[in-house]
Amino acid sequence: MDWSVxxxxxxxxxxxxxxxxxxxxxxxxTFAAMLFTIDFGPAAVTVAQRMAGGINSFALLAIPFFxxxxxxxxxxxxxHRLIEFAKVxxxxxPGGLAFVNIISCTLFGAISGSAVAATSAIGGFMIxxxxxxxxxxxxxAAVTVAxxxxGLLIPPSNILIVYSLASGGVSIAALFIAGYLPGILxxxxxxxxxxxxAKKHGYPVGKVPTAKELAKKSLDAxxxxxxxxxxxxxxxxxxFTATEASVIAVLYSxxxxxxxxxxxxxxxxxxxxxxxxxxxxxxxxLIATSTAMSWMLSYxxxxxxxxxxxxxxxxxxxxxxxxxxxxxLLVGIFMDMTPAVxxxxxxxxxxxxxxxxxxxxxxxxxxxNLCIGxxxxxxxxxxFVGCGIAKTSIAKLIKPLMPMYAAMVVVLMLVAYVPAIxxxxxxxxxxxxx
Numbered sequence: 001m002d003w004s005v006x007x008x009x010x011x012x013x014x015x016x017x018x019x020x021x022x023x024x025x026x027x028x029x030t031f032a033a034m035l036f037t038i039d040f041g042p043a044a045v046t047v048a049q050r051m052a053g054g055i056n057s058f059a060l061l062a063i064p065f066f067x068x069x070x071x072x073x074x075x076x077x078x079x080h081r082l083i084e085f086a087k088v089x090x091x092x093x094p095g096g097l098a099f100v101n102i103i104s105c106t107l108f109g110a111i112s113g114s115a116v117a118a119t120s121a122i123g124g125f126m127i128x129x130x131x132x133x134x135x136x137x138x139x140x141a142a143v144t145v146a147x148x149x150x151g152l153l154i155p156p157s158n159i160l161i162v163y164s165l166a167s168g169g170v171s172i173a174a175l176f177i178a179g180y181l182p183g184i185l186x187x188x189x190x191x192x193x194x195x196x197x198a199k200k201h202g203y204p205v206g207k208v209p210t211a212k213e214l215a216k217k218s219l220d221a222x223x224x225x226x227x228x229x230x231x232x233x234x235x236x237x238x239x240f241t242a243t244e245a246s247v248i249a250v251l252y253s254x255x256x257x258x259x260x261x262x263x264x265x266x267x268x269x270x271x272x273x274x275x276x277x278x279x280x281x282x283x284x285x286l287i288a289t290s291t292a293m294s295w296m297l298s299y300x301x302x303x304x305x306x307x308x309x310x311x312x313x314x315x316x317x318x319x320x321x322x323x324x325x326x327x328x329l330l331v332g333i334f335m336d337m338t339p340a341v342x343x344x345x346x347x348x349x350x351x352x353x354x355x356x357x358x359x360x361x362x363x364x365x366x367x368x369n370l371c372i373g374x375x376x377x378x379x380x381x382x383x384f385v386g387c388g389i390a391k392t393s394i395a396k397l398i399k400p401l402m403p404m405y406a407a408m409v410v411v412l413m414l415v416a417y418v419p420a421i422x423x424x425x426x427x428x429x430x431x432x433x434x
Contacts, residue, residue, distance in 0.1 A: 002036075002300050003036050004033040004036035004037050004296075004300060005033065005297070005302060007029075007032055007033045007036055008029050008030065008032065008033035008293070008296065008297075009029075011025075011029040011032045011033070012025055012026065012029035015028060015029060016334075022286065022335070022336055022339060023282070023285040023286045023288075023289050023290075023339070024289075026286075026289040026290055026292075026293050026339055027047070027288075027289035027292065029293065030047055030289065030292045030296050031043060031044070031047050033296055034047060034296060037299075050291055050292040050295045050296075051288035051289060051291065051292050052288070054287055054288045054290070054291025054292065054342075055287055055288050055291075057165055058243060059161055059164060059165060059172060059242065059243060060161065060162075060287065061243045061246070062156075062158075062161050062172075062242050062243040062245070062246035063158050063161060063162075063246075063280060063284075064246075064276060064277075064280040065243075065246030065247050065249065065250050066156050066158055066161075066246045066249060067114075067158070067276050067279050067280050067283070068250050068272070068273070068276040069156075069227075069249040069250045069252075069253045070114050070117055071117075071272050071275055071276050071279075072250070072253040072254055072256075072257045072264065072272060073108075073111050073224070073227070073253050073256075073257065074114075074117050074121050075257060075263065075272060076256060076257025076258075076261050076263050076264050077257070077261045077263035078108065078121075078224045078256075078257075079104070079108050079122055079124075079125065080125065081221045081224055081261075082103075082107045082108055082111075082122075082221055082224060082225075083100060083104045083122065083125055083126065084217045084220065085218060085220065085221035085225075086099070086100040086103040086104045086107070087100050087209075087217070088209040088214045088217040088218070089103070090103065091207075091209070092205060092207060092209070093205065094195065094198050094199060094203065094205055095194050095195055095197065095198020095199070095203045096205060097126070097129070097130045097133055097135065097203075097204075098130070098135070098139075098140075098194035098198060099191050099194060099195075100126070101122065101126045101140070101143045101144055102143060102147040102187055102190050102191055103187070104122045104126065105118045105119070105122045105123075105144060105148045105150065105151065106147060106150045106151060106154065106183065106184075106187045107151075107224075108121055108122055108151065109148050109149070109150055109151015109154070110150075110151045110154035110155065110156075110183070110228060111151075111225075111227055114151070114158075115148045115149045115151060115371070115374055115381075115382045116148075116381055116382055118147075118148035118151050119144055119145060119148040119382050119385045119386050119389070120389070123141070123145075123148075123385070123386055123389045123390070124389055126140070126144060127140050127141055127144060127386075127389055127390050133203075133204055134203065134204055135203055136201070136400070137392060138390070138392055138396045138397055138399070138400050139197065139400040140390065141386045141387065141389070141390035141392060141397055142400035142401045142404060143190070143194060143400075144386050144389075144390075145375045145380075145382050145383055145386035145401065146190055146375055146401060146404040146405075146408065147187060147190050148375075148382055148386075149186075149371035149372070149375060149382060150183045150184075150186045150187050150190075151183070152337075152367060152371050152374075153179035153180075153182050153183035153186065153364070153368060153371065154179055154180055154184075155175075155176035155177075155179060155180075155228075155231065155232055156231055156232075156242070156245070156246065156249065157175075157176065157179060157367075158283070159338065159341060159367055159370070160172065160175040160363070161175075161242065162287065162337075162341050162342065163341050163345060163363045163366065163367060164363075165287075165342075166294070166341050166345035166346065167345055167349055167362075167363060168359075170359045170360055170363060171360075171426075171431060171432060172235075172241075173235045173236065173241075173242060173426075173431050174360055174431040175360065175363055176235060176242065177232070177236065177425045177426045177429060177431055178361075178363075178364050178422045178425060178426050178432070179364060179367070180425055181422070181425060182364055182411065182422060185414065185415075186368070186371075186407075186411050189407035189408065189410060189411050190407055190408070192407065193403045193404055193407050196403075197403070223256055223261075224256070227252055227256075230248065230249075230252060231245045231248065231249050236429050236431065283338060286336065286338045286339055287342060289339075290338065290342035290343055291342055293339075293342075294343050294345075294346050297346070297347070298346060302347065303346050303347045303350060304350075306348075306351075307347075307351045307354070310323060310351050311351065311354065317355045317356070320351065320355060321352070321417070324348050324351065324352065325365070325369060325413075328340075328348070329369055329373065329409075331344060331369075331370070331373070332369055332370040332371075332372055332373020332374070332376070333373050333376050333377075333378070333380075334373075334378070335373075336381070337370045337371075337373070337374065340373075341367070341370065345363075345366065348362070349362055357419070358419065358423065360422060360423060360426060360432055361419045361422045361423055364415060365412070365416050365422070368408075368411070368412050368415055371408075372408050372409065372412065375401065375405075376405070377398075383397065
Protein backbone atom coordinates (compact mmCIF):
# COMPACT_ATOMS: atom_id res chain seq x y z
CA MET A 1 0.00 0.00 0.00
CA ASP A 2 1.25 3.50 -0.89
CA TRP A 3 2.48 5.72 1.96
CA SER A 4 -0.05 8.42 1.07
CA VAL A 5 -2.93 5.98 1.66
CA UNK A 6 -1.45 4.88 5.00
CA UNK A 7 -1.16 8.54 6.04
CA UNK A 8 -4.76 9.18 4.96
CA UNK A 9 -6.17 6.25 6.95
CA UNK A 10 -4.06 6.82 10.07
CA UNK A 11 -4.75 10.56 10.13
CA UNK A 12 -8.47 10.01 9.66
CA UNK A 13 -8.71 7.40 12.43
CA UNK A 14 -6.67 9.54 14.86
CA UNK A 15 -8.88 12.57 14.21
CA UNK A 16 -12.02 10.46 14.73
CA UNK A 17 -10.65 9.22 18.07
CA UNK A 18 -9.91 12.84 19.04
CA UNK A 19 -13.59 13.62 18.31
CA UNK A 20 -12.81 16.05 15.50
CA UNK A 21 -15.95 16.65 13.36
CA UNK A 22 -15.96 14.03 10.64
CA UNK A 23 -16.09 16.52 7.75
CA UNK A 24 -13.02 18.36 9.08
CA UNK A 25 -11.25 15.06 9.73
CA UNK A 26 -11.86 13.86 6.18
CA UNK A 27 -10.57 17.14 4.73
CA UNK A 28 -7.40 17.24 6.87
CA UNK A 29 -6.64 13.55 6.25
CA THR A 30 -7.05 14.01 2.49
CA PHE A 31 -4.78 17.06 2.45
CA ALA A 32 -2.14 15.31 4.60
CA ALA A 33 -2.14 12.34 2.23
CA MET A 34 -1.89 14.61 -0.79
CA LEU A 35 1.31 16.15 0.61
CA PHE A 36 3.04 12.78 0.15
CA THR A 37 2.31 12.95 -3.57
CA ILE A 38 2.72 16.62 -4.55
CA ASP A 39 3.98 19.90 -3.04
CA PHE A 40 2.02 22.03 -0.56
CA GLY A 41 0.67 24.61 -3.02
CA PRO A 42 -0.59 22.19 -5.69
CA ALA A 43 -1.96 19.88 -2.95
CA ALA A 44 -3.99 22.71 -1.42
CA VAL A 45 -5.32 23.78 -4.81
CA THR A 46 -6.19 20.20 -5.81
CA VAL A 47 -8.12 19.51 -2.59
CA ALA A 48 -9.95 22.84 -2.90
CA GLN A 49 -10.85 22.12 -6.54
CA ARG A 50 -12.14 18.65 -5.72
CA MET A 51 -14.20 19.98 -2.82
CA ALA A 52 -15.73 22.71 -4.97
CA GLY A 53 -16.39 20.26 -7.78
CA GLY A 54 -18.04 17.84 -5.36
CA ILE A 55 -20.87 20.22 -4.57
CA ASN A 56 -21.14 21.76 -8.03
CA SER A 57 -24.19 19.72 -8.96
CA PHE A 58 -27.72 20.79 -9.87
CA ALA A 59 -29.13 17.63 -8.26
CA LEU A 60 -27.69 18.65 -4.88
CA LEU A 61 -29.90 21.74 -4.88
CA ALA A 62 -32.68 19.40 -3.79
CA ILE A 63 -31.00 18.81 -0.42
CA PRO A 64 -31.42 22.29 1.15
CA PHE A 65 -35.03 22.46 -0.02
CA PHE A 66 -35.92 19.00 1.33
CA UNK A 67 -34.16 19.93 4.59
CA UNK A 68 -36.26 23.09 4.85
CA UNK A 69 -39.42 21.19 3.96
CA UNK A 70 -38.67 18.64 6.68
CA UNK A 71 -38.10 21.35 9.30
CA UNK A 72 -41.37 23.06 8.40
CA UNK A 73 -43.21 19.76 8.63
CA UNK A 74 -41.55 18.95 11.93
CA UNK A 75 -42.71 22.21 13.48
CA UNK A 76 -46.09 22.27 11.74
CA UNK A 77 -48.00 19.68 13.75
CA UNK A 78 -47.55 16.90 11.19
CA UNK A 79 -46.21 14.35 13.67
CA HIS A 80 -49.22 14.55 15.99
CA ARG A 81 -51.70 14.12 13.11
CA LEU A 82 -49.82 11.14 11.71
CA ILE A 83 -49.77 9.49 15.13
CA GLU A 84 -53.53 9.99 15.56
CA PHE A 85 -54.12 8.62 12.06
CA ALA A 86 -52.03 5.50 12.81
CA LYS A 87 -53.84 4.99 16.13
CA VAL A 88 -57.29 4.78 14.54
CA UNK A 89 -55.94 2.38 11.90
CA UNK A 90 -54.14 -0.20 14.06
CA UNK A 91 -54.18 1.02 17.66
CA UNK A 92 -56.76 -1.64 18.57
CA UNK A 93 -54.38 -4.55 17.80
CA PRO A 94 -52.32 -6.33 20.50
CA GLY A 95 -49.29 -4.13 21.07
CA GLY A 96 -51.01 -1.60 18.85
CA LEU A 97 -49.14 1.42 20.17
CA ALA A 98 -45.85 -0.14 19.06
CA PHE A 99 -47.34 -0.52 15.56
CA VAL A 100 -48.51 3.10 15.73
CA ASN A 101 -44.98 4.13 16.63
CA ILE A 102 -43.50 2.27 13.66
CA ILE A 103 -46.03 3.54 11.11
CA SER A 104 -45.78 7.12 12.42
CA CYS A 105 -41.96 7.06 12.27
CA THR A 106 -42.07 5.58 8.77
CA LEU A 107 -44.55 8.17 7.48
CA PHE A 108 -42.90 11.12 9.18
CA GLY A 109 -39.41 9.98 8.17
CA ALA A 110 -40.61 9.75 4.58
CA ILE A 111 -42.20 13.21 4.71
CA SER A 112 -39.30 14.92 6.50
CA GLY A 113 -36.48 12.90 4.90
CA SER A 114 -34.68 12.74 8.25
CA ALA A 115 -34.35 9.83 10.68
CA VAL A 116 -33.26 12.17 13.47
CA ALA A 117 -36.30 14.40 12.89
CA ALA A 118 -38.58 11.34 12.97
CA THR A 119 -37.03 10.15 16.24
CA SER A 120 -37.40 13.59 17.82
CA ALA A 121 -40.91 14.38 16.59
CA ILE A 122 -42.52 10.97 17.00
CA GLY A 123 -40.45 9.81 19.96
CA GLY A 124 -41.16 12.99 21.89
CA PHE A 125 -44.85 12.04 21.93
CA MET A 126 -44.92 8.25 21.59
CA ILE A 127 -42.26 7.28 24.15
CA UNK A 128 -44.00 8.91 27.16
CA UNK A 129 -47.44 7.86 25.84
CA UNK A 130 -46.45 4.20 25.51
CA UNK A 131 -44.77 4.29 28.92
CA UNK A 132 -48.01 5.54 30.53
CA UNK A 133 -49.88 2.65 28.87
CA UNK A 134 -47.56 0.13 30.55
CA UNK A 135 -44.95 -0.43 27.86
CA UNK A 136 -41.33 -0.82 28.92
CA UNK A 137 -39.49 2.48 28.38
CA UNK A 138 -36.42 0.88 26.80
CA UNK A 139 -38.52 -1.20 24.42
CA UNK A 140 -40.46 1.90 23.41
CA ALA A 141 -37.29 3.87 22.72
CA ALA A 142 -35.85 0.92 20.76
CA VAL A 143 -38.96 0.78 18.54
CA THR A 144 -38.68 4.50 17.80
CA VAL A 145 -34.94 4.34 17.06
CA ALA A 146 -35.18 1.34 14.70
CA UNK A 147 -38.29 2.44 12.80
CA UNK A 148 -37.17 6.05 12.23
CA UNK A 149 -34.52 4.88 9.74
CA UNK A 150 -37.14 3.49 7.32
CA GLY A 151 -37.90 7.03 6.14
CA LEU A 152 -34.43 7.22 4.57
CA LEU A 153 -35.45 4.51 2.11
CA ILE A 154 -38.90 5.92 1.40
CA PRO A 155 -38.69 9.21 -0.57
CA PRO A 156 -37.94 12.02 -0.52
CA SER A 157 -34.53 10.91 0.78
CA ASN A 158 -31.45 13.12 0.74
CA ILE A 159 -29.08 10.17 1.05
CA LEU A 160 -30.44 8.68 -2.18
CA ILE A 161 -29.67 11.99 -3.90
CA VAL A 162 -26.10 11.76 -2.57
CA TYR A 163 -25.82 8.19 -3.87
CA SER A 164 -26.98 9.33 -7.31
CA LEU A 165 -24.08 11.79 -7.32
CA ALA A 166 -21.55 9.20 -6.08
CA SER A 167 -22.64 6.53 -8.55
CA GLY A 168 -22.21 8.75 -11.56
CA GLY A 169 -25.83 9.63 -12.20
CA VAL A 170 -28.28 6.84 -11.36
CA SER A 171 -31.75 8.35 -11.84
CA ILE A 172 -32.94 10.01 -8.62
CA ALA A 173 -36.55 9.31 -9.60
CA ALA A 174 -35.75 5.61 -10.03
CA LEU A 175 -33.93 5.51 -6.68
CA PHE A 176 -36.86 7.20 -4.95
CA ILE A 177 -39.33 4.65 -6.28
CA ALA A 178 -36.93 1.75 -5.64
CA GLY A 179 -36.84 2.52 -1.92
CA TYR A 180 -40.54 1.93 -1.29
CA LEU A 181 -40.66 -1.87 -1.11
CA PRO A 182 -37.46 -2.25 0.99
CA GLY A 183 -38.66 0.49 3.36
CA ILE A 184 -42.07 -1.15 3.78
CA LEU A 185 -40.42 -4.54 4.34
CA UNK A 186 -38.27 -3.09 7.12
CA UNK A 187 -41.35 -1.57 8.78
CA UNK A 188 -43.26 -4.87 8.52
CA UNK A 189 -40.33 -6.84 9.94
CA UNK A 190 -40.16 -4.50 12.94
CA UNK A 191 -43.92 -4.85 13.43
CA UNK A 192 -43.51 -8.64 13.48
CA UNK A 193 -40.89 -8.33 16.23
CA UNK A 194 -43.16 -5.99 18.20
CA UNK A 195 -46.13 -8.36 17.84
CA UNK A 196 -44.15 -11.21 19.41
CA UNK A 197 -42.79 -8.93 22.14
CA ALA A 198 -46.26 -7.50 22.92
CA LYS A 199 -47.83 -10.96 23.15
CA LYS A 200 -45.03 -12.21 25.39
CA HIS A 201 -45.40 -9.28 27.81
CA GLY A 202 -49.18 -8.93 27.61
CA TYR A 203 -49.21 -5.30 26.49
CA PRO A 204 -52.62 -3.55 26.38
CA VAL A 205 -54.96 -3.31 23.42
CA GLY A 206 -56.39 0.05 22.34
CA LYS A 207 -60.09 0.70 21.84
CA VAL A 208 -61.75 0.24 18.47
CA PRO A 209 -62.40 3.69 16.93
CA THR A 210 -65.86 4.81 15.89
CA ALA A 211 -66.57 5.57 12.26
CA LYS A 212 -66.66 9.27 13.14
CA GLU A 213 -63.21 9.12 14.79
CA LEU A 214 -61.77 7.20 11.85
CA ALA A 215 -63.12 9.74 9.36
CA LYS A 216 -61.92 12.74 11.36
CA LYS A 217 -58.38 11.48 11.97
CA SER A 218 -58.05 10.36 8.36
CA LEU A 219 -59.16 13.75 7.05
CA ASP A 220 -56.73 15.50 9.41
CA ALA A 221 -53.83 13.42 8.08
CA UNK A 222 -54.64 13.61 4.37
CA UNK A 223 -53.01 17.03 3.77
CA UNK A 224 -49.76 15.75 5.34
CA UNK A 225 -49.78 12.48 3.42
CA UNK A 226 -50.53 14.32 0.19
CA UNK A 227 -46.98 15.71 0.20
CA UNK A 228 -45.68 12.23 -0.69
CA UNK A 229 -48.25 11.91 -3.46
CA UNK A 230 -47.43 15.38 -4.77
CA UNK A 231 -43.65 14.90 -4.81
CA UNK A 232 -43.44 11.31 -6.02
CA UNK A 233 -46.45 11.56 -8.33
CA UNK A 234 -44.98 14.63 -9.98
CA UNK A 235 -41.59 12.98 -10.48
CA UNK A 236 -43.00 9.68 -11.79
CA UNK A 237 -45.47 11.53 -14.01
CA UNK A 238 -42.64 13.56 -15.52
CA UNK A 239 -44.11 16.91 -14.42
CA PHE A 240 -40.92 17.97 -12.64
CA THR A 241 -37.45 16.74 -11.64
CA ALA A 242 -36.44 15.75 -8.11
CA THR A 243 -34.79 19.14 -7.63
CA GLU A 244 -37.90 20.99 -8.76
CA ALA A 245 -39.97 18.68 -6.54
CA SER A 246 -37.96 19.83 -3.51
CA VAL A 247 -39.02 23.44 -4.14
CA ILE A 248 -42.64 22.38 -4.48
CA ALA A 249 -42.29 20.44 -1.21
CA VAL A 250 -41.14 23.63 0.55
CA LEU A 251 -44.04 25.68 -0.82
CA TYR A 252 -46.56 23.00 0.12
CA SER A 253 -45.16 22.44 3.63
CA UNK A 254 -45.04 26.22 4.18
CA UNK A 255 -48.68 26.54 3.14
CA UNK A 256 -49.70 23.58 5.31
CA UNK A 257 -47.75 24.54 8.45
CA UNK A 258 -48.42 28.29 8.41
CA UNK A 259 -51.84 28.71 6.83
CA UNK A 260 -53.69 25.38 7.16
CA UNK A 261 -52.56 23.88 10.48
CA UNK A 262 -51.39 27.31 11.72
CA UNK A 263 -48.81 25.76 14.07
CA UNK A 264 -45.87 27.72 12.63
CA UNK A 265 -46.14 31.49 13.11
CA UNK A 266 -44.62 33.92 10.63
CA UNK A 267 -42.12 35.31 13.21
CA UNK A 268 -40.77 31.75 13.66
CA UNK A 269 -39.83 31.37 10.01
CA UNK A 270 -36.41 33.13 10.22
CA UNK A 271 -35.33 30.68 12.96
CA UNK A 272 -36.41 27.73 10.79
CA UNK A 273 -34.58 29.14 7.77
CA UNK A 274 -31.38 29.57 9.80
CA UNK A 275 -31.64 25.97 11.06
CA UNK A 276 -32.07 24.78 7.47
CA UNK A 277 -28.97 26.72 6.43
CA UNK A 278 -26.95 25.23 9.31
CA UNK A 279 -28.02 21.68 8.45
CA UNK A 280 -27.36 22.23 4.74
CA UNK A 281 -23.90 23.65 5.46
CA UNK A 282 -22.98 20.55 7.48
CA UNK A 283 -24.21 18.21 4.75
CA UNK A 284 -22.49 20.15 1.94
CA UNK A 285 -19.17 20.26 3.80
CA LEU A 286 -19.41 16.50 4.30
CA ILE A 287 -20.11 16.04 0.60
CA ALA A 288 -17.24 18.34 -0.41
CA THR A 289 -14.56 16.75 1.76
CA SER A 290 -15.80 13.20 1.09
CA THR A 291 -15.62 13.84 -2.65
CA ALA A 292 -12.01 14.99 -2.24
CA MET A 293 -11.14 11.86 -0.25
CA SER A 294 -12.89 9.65 -2.81
CA TRP A 295 -10.83 11.28 -5.59
CA MET A 296 -7.63 10.73 -3.59
CA LEU A 297 -8.44 7.04 -3.14
CA SER A 298 -9.18 6.70 -6.86
CA TYR A 299 -5.94 8.50 -7.71
CA UNK A 300 -4.06 5.84 -5.72
CA UNK A 301 -6.06 3.03 -7.45
CA UNK A 302 -7.55 1.86 -4.15
CA UNK A 303 -10.98 0.95 -5.64
CA UNK A 304 -9.31 -1.18 -8.30
CA UNK A 305 -7.05 -2.90 -5.75
CA UNK A 306 -9.96 -3.64 -3.39
CA UNK A 307 -12.05 -4.88 -6.30
CA UNK A 308 -9.29 -7.26 -7.36
CA UNK A 309 -8.87 -8.47 -3.77
CA UNK A 310 -12.59 -9.12 -3.29
CA UNK A 311 -12.92 -10.91 -6.62
CA UNK A 312 -9.92 -13.04 -5.64
CA UNK A 313 -11.46 -14.09 -2.32
CA UNK A 314 -13.88 -16.52 -3.91
CA UNK A 315 -15.44 -17.59 -7.17
CA UNK A 316 -18.82 -17.58 -5.46
CA UNK A 317 -20.77 -14.31 -6.03
CA UNK A 318 -22.85 -15.10 -2.91
CA UNK A 319 -19.74 -14.99 -0.71
CA UNK A 320 -18.39 -11.81 -2.31
CA UNK A 321 -21.72 -10.00 -1.91
CA UNK A 322 -21.96 -11.18 1.70
CA UNK A 323 -18.46 -9.80 2.33
CA UNK A 324 -19.46 -6.41 0.87
CA UNK A 325 -22.51 -6.32 3.12
CA UNK A 326 -20.47 -7.15 6.22
CA UNK A 327 -17.99 -4.39 5.40
CA UNK A 328 -20.79 -1.87 4.82
CA LEU A 329 -22.46 -2.85 8.10
CA LEU A 330 -19.14 -2.26 9.86
CA VAL A 331 -18.69 1.07 8.05
CA GLY A 332 -22.20 2.15 9.12
CA ILE A 333 -21.34 1.51 12.76
CA PHE A 334 -18.40 3.93 12.70
CA MET A 335 -19.19 6.48 9.97
CA ASP A 336 -21.98 8.90 9.07
CA MET A 337 -24.09 7.99 6.04
CA THR A 338 -23.11 10.82 3.70
CA PRO A 339 -19.32 10.33 3.73
CA ALA A 340 -19.79 6.55 3.76
CA VAL A 341 -21.84 6.68 0.55
CA UNK A 342 -19.44 9.09 -1.18
CA UNK A 343 -16.28 7.22 -0.18
CA UNK A 344 -17.38 3.60 -0.54
CA UNK A 345 -19.64 3.77 -3.59
CA UNK A 346 -16.70 4.16 -6.01
CA UNK A 347 -14.96 1.29 -4.20
CA UNK A 348 -17.75 -1.30 -4.08
CA UNK A 349 -20.01 -0.37 -7.00
CA UNK A 350 -17.59 -1.71 -9.68
CA UNK A 351 -17.34 -5.00 -7.76
CA UNK A 352 -21.13 -5.22 -7.46
CA UNK A 353 -21.58 -4.52 -11.17
CA UNK A 354 -19.04 -7.23 -12.00
CA UNK A 355 -21.23 -9.59 -9.96
CA UNK A 356 -24.19 -8.60 -12.14
CA UNK A 357 -25.88 -6.11 -9.77
CA UNK A 358 -27.38 -2.96 -11.22
CA UNK A 359 -26.28 0.40 -9.74
CA UNK A 360 -29.89 0.92 -8.62
CA UNK A 361 -30.01 -2.38 -6.73
CA UNK A 362 -26.62 -1.75 -5.13
CA UNK A 363 -27.62 1.76 -4.04
CA UNK A 364 -30.71 0.59 -2.15
CA UNK A 365 -28.72 -2.24 -0.55
CA UNK A 366 -26.00 0.17 0.52
CA UNK A 367 -28.40 2.72 2.02
CA UNK A 368 -30.24 -0.03 3.94
CA ASN A 369 -26.88 -1.20 5.33
CA LEU A 370 -26.07 2.29 6.54
CA CYS A 371 -29.57 2.78 7.96
CA ILE A 372 -28.84 -0.09 10.35
CA GLY A 373 -25.65 1.74 11.35
CA UNK A 374 -27.66 4.81 12.37
CA UNK A 375 -29.16 2.90 15.29
CA UNK A 376 -26.01 1.09 16.42
CA UNK A 377 -23.35 2.36 18.84
CA UNK A 378 -20.90 4.06 19.02
CA UNK A 379 -21.73 6.64 16.30
CA UNK A 380 -25.46 6.11 15.63
CA UNK A 381 -27.01 9.58 15.76
CA UNK A 382 -30.56 8.25 15.95
CA UNK A 383 -29.63 6.02 18.89
CA PHE A 384 -28.34 8.99 20.90
CA VAL A 385 -31.46 11.05 20.18
CA GLY A 386 -33.73 8.18 21.24
CA CYS A 387 -31.78 7.70 24.48
CA GLY A 388 -32.00 11.42 25.21
CA ILE A 389 -35.78 11.53 24.73
CA ALA A 390 -36.38 8.38 26.80
CA LYS A 391 -33.83 9.46 29.44
CA THR A 392 -32.15 6.06 29.35
CA SER A 393 -28.73 4.67 28.44
CA ILE A 394 -27.46 2.97 25.29
CA ALA A 395 -26.62 -0.15 27.30
CA LYS A 396 -30.28 -0.54 28.35
CA LEU A 397 -31.49 -0.08 24.77
CA ILE A 398 -29.27 -2.73 23.24
CA LYS A 399 -31.23 -5.75 24.58
CA PRO A 400 -34.63 -4.76 23.08
CA LEU A 401 -32.85 -3.58 19.92
CA MET A 402 -31.17 -6.94 19.24
CA PRO A 403 -34.22 -8.70 17.71
CA MET A 404 -34.91 -5.54 15.70
CA TYR A 405 -31.35 -5.56 14.36
CA ALA A 406 -31.89 -9.20 13.40
CA ALA A 407 -35.14 -8.36 11.59
CA MET A 408 -33.47 -5.52 9.67
CA VAL A 409 -30.55 -7.75 8.68
CA VAL A 410 -32.98 -10.40 7.38
CA VAL A 411 -34.60 -7.75 5.17
CA LEU A 412 -31.14 -6.57 4.10
CA MET A 413 -30.27 -10.10 2.93
CA LEU A 414 -33.55 -10.29 1.00
CA VAL A 415 -32.85 -6.94 -0.66
CA ALA A 416 -29.26 -7.95 -1.44
CA TYR A 417 -30.09 -11.31 -3.02
CA VAL A 418 -33.51 -10.58 -4.57
CA PRO A 419 -33.01 -7.74 -7.10
CA ALA A 420 -36.72 -7.53 -7.89
CA ILE A 421 -37.43 -5.99 -4.47
CA UNK A 422 -35.50 -2.89 -5.53
CA UNK A 423 -36.01 -2.98 -9.28
CA UNK A 424 -39.65 -3.97 -9.76
CA UNK A 425 -41.34 -0.59 -9.14
CA UNK A 426 -38.84 1.58 -11.10
CA UNK A 427 -39.08 -0.86 -14.02
CA UNK A 428 -42.87 -0.99 -13.79
CA UNK A 429 -43.12 2.81 -14.00
CA UNK A 430 -40.63 2.95 -16.87
CA UNK A 431 -38.01 4.83 -14.84
CA UNK A 432 -35.24 2.26 -15.09
CA UNK A 433 -33.87 -0.33 -17.48
CA UNK A 434 -31.18 -2.71 -16.26
